[in-house]
Amino acid sequence: LINRRNATNLPWSRTPLPVIGHLHLLGSLPHRSLASLAKKHGPLLLLRLGGVPTAVVSSAEVAEKVMKTHDLTFASRPALSMADRLVYGSCDVSFHGYGEYWRQTRRISIVHFLSAKRVQDFRQVREEEVALFLAEVRTAATAFSPVNLSKRLATLTNDITCRVALGRKYSGEKQFREMLKEFTTLLGTFSMADYVPCLGWVDELRGLNSRVRKNFKEFDGFIERVLQEHAKDRATDSGSCSEVKDCLDFVDALLSLRNRGDAVIDLTVRGWETIKALIMDVFAAGTDSVFTAIEWTMAELIKNPSSMRKAQEEVRRIVGSHSTASEEDIDKMEYLKAIIKESLRLHPPLPLLVPREAMRHTELQGCVIPKGTRVFVNAWAIARCPKDWDRAEEFWPERFLNCSVDFKGHDFKFVPFGAGRRGCPGVSFTTAILEYVLANLLHSFDWEVPEEEKAGVLDMSETDGITARKKYDLVLRAKPNLGILHAQSG
Numbered sequence: 001l002i003n004r005r006n007a008t009n010l011p012w013s014r015t016p017l018p019v020i021g022h023l024h025l026l027g028s029l030p031h032r033s034l035a036s037l038a039k040k041h042g043p044l045l046l047l048r049l050g051g052v053p054t055a056v057v058s059s060a061e062v063a064e065k066v067m068k069t070h071d072l073t074f075a076s077r078p079a080l081s082m083a084d085r086l087v088y089g090s091c092d093v094s095f096h097g098y099g100e101y102w103r104q105t106r107r108i109s110i111v112h113f114l115s116a117k118r119v120q121d122f123r124q125v126r127e128e129e130v131a132l133f134l135a136e137v138r139t140a141a142t143a144f145s146p147v148n149l150s151k152r153l154a155t156l157t158n159d160i161t162c163r164v165a166l167g168r169k170y171s172g173e174k175q176f177r178e179m180l181k182e183f184t185t186l187l188g189t190f191s192m193a194d195y196v197p198c199l200g201w202v203d204e205l206r207g208l209n210s211r212v213r214k215n216f217k218e219f220d221g222f223i224e225r226v227l228q229e230h231a232k233d234r235a236t237d238s239g240s241c242s243e244v245k246d247c248l249d250f251v252d253a254l255l256s257l258r259n260r261g262d263a264v265i266d267l268t269v270r271g272w273e274t275i276k277a278l279i280m281d282v283f284a285a286g287t288d289s290v291f292t293a294i295e296w297t298m299a300e301l302i303k304n305p306s307s308m309r310k311a312q313e314e315v316r317r318i319v320g321s322h323s324t325a326s327e328e329d330i331d332k333m334e335y336l337k338a339i340i341k342e343s344l345r346l347h348p349p350l351p352l353l354v355p356r357e358a359m360r361h362t363e364l365q366g367c368v369i370p371k372g373t374r375v376f377v378n379a380w381a382i383a384r385c386p387k388d389w390d391r392a393e394e395f396w397p398e399r400f401l402n403c404s405v406d407f408k409g410h411d412f413k414f415v416p417f418g419a420g421r422r423g424c425p426g427v428s429f430t431t432a433i434l435e436y437v438l439a440n441l442l443h444s445f446d447w448e449v450p451e452e453e454k455a456g457v458l459d460m461s462e463t464d465g466i467t468a469r470k471k472y473d474l475v476l477r478a479k480p481n482l483g484i485l486h487a488q489s490g
């Protein structure tokens with residue numbers, strides 16, 4: 001399968017099983033099983049998952065080779081049947097193979113949705129939604145009721161994303177919530193057809209295919225509705241392109257591009273599919289990961305009360321008696337930023353990133369990686385490597401104070417957003433939400449774990465699936481920050 005010149009540390013003693021190859025080694029949390037294998041066999045594992053030659057990268061050094069030195073070679077994505085069937089034949093940004101189509105759609109998403117400028121344009125949306133969210137938590141706090149922070153954070157991030165992408169919220173619709181949950185679950189579900197095509201019938205037998213068909217039909221219908229609502233609004237606004245909505249909402253920007261024929265790729269050739277796929281991509285790439293990151297950060301702070309105290313002291317010192325932390329305040333919050341980095345280090349929401357595919361034969365660590373090899377970068381294992389990190393398994397945010405290591409794709413020992421051409425374009429969008437939500441949660445409330453919730457809240461187990469969420473919900477009791485109340489009543 002793979003030509004080895006210097007293979008003493010590769011797991012070839014583990015002969016692949018017939019048909020399934022090394023699939024049985026993955027377990028239910030593949031980032032953990034693969035990290036254990038890498039500890040024994042080295043930072044570049046060459047496996048055969050079903051029929052798919054696969055390389056697994058587990059060190060900063062090899063990750064740099066993949067995402068920097070040979071970035072172009074590894075800039076494609078493998079065809080994945082879930083994405084193909086759920087996201088219009090993968091004609092979105094995240095799952096499309098390398099080439100001009102991907103380059104242009106990525107550019108459109110950045111310019112009209114994810115750039116630092118657009119993120120600033122959406123500031124008011126973040127402020128309004130977080131204010132509503134804090135008011136809800138305050139109501140629960142006044143009634144001494146515990147808050148299921150996991151559920152509320154999921155709704156909050158979803159509402160923000162829907163408003164900036166679609167122009168309004170949909171979380172009030174039960175059908176929408178269920179459809180979206182099923183969509184992200186399915187995208188993260190292992191499909192036998194991807195690895196062992198001759199066993200593809202197993203997907204049919206276990207009902208996976210019918211779930212995919214149903215979910216696609218529902219989501220497509222939903223996007224049709226969103227497009228029609230926008231078309232109606234535009235007709236009543238007599239097509240004026242410069243009005244406020246055009247500046248605020250991704251769907252309007254896509255429709256304007258299509259109508260004006262401004263995009264380099266012809267958005268009318270693949271009909272509505274490109275536009276629909278770009279809208280769907282927002283949900284595929286952007287909703288679960290953001291709230292998962294906030295959830296883990298709060299969970300670590302609850303588990304580490306001294307970090308919680310230090311973070312609250314910083315936030316409250318900077319914000320003073322104002323009722324909310326502003327984005328200008330946040331610029332000064334070094335400990336808060338260190339906490340976010342430390343949480344993303346221990347809990348990257350996509351622990352194996354998004355798979356890449358080699359576009360040509362390449363040599364890595366003395367091994368030839370054939371064209372077509374699927375590549376997983378184990379960001380979770382790399383960020384816990386004791387060679388690169390002191391106290392690697394501990395939550396210790398202080399490591400990031402007065403330290404330039406960042407997650408923007410230049411430090412290969414810390415790559416929760418990936419790096420290189422395929423690196424996540426949603427970093428600014430994400431950090432704006434993460435920092436603003438966390439600063440305000442810490443400013444407005446003190447947090448306690450109700451006795452009956454302790455076991456689940458303090459248990460840091462992960463869910464399986466593509467996004468590693470906290471397995472047990474974060475159910476907490478909030479107590480209003482008396483400092484704000486006193487200052488306001490005084």
Ligand code: HEM
Pocket residue numbers: 093094095106109114281282285286287289290293348349350353354355356416417418419420421422423424425426427429430
């Ligand atoms: C905590 C939040 C997030 C994390 C941890 C995250 C992580 C990632 C990772 C690991 C990749 C693959 C990188 C690679 O292959 O090198 C990726 C790709 C991507 N992300 Fe994010 N992401 C987050 C939020 C977002 C948001 C909010 C959006 C947009 C709404 C977004 C849009 C995308 C897109 C479009 C891609 C595909 C890029 C490409 O293939 O060219 N992400 N993200």
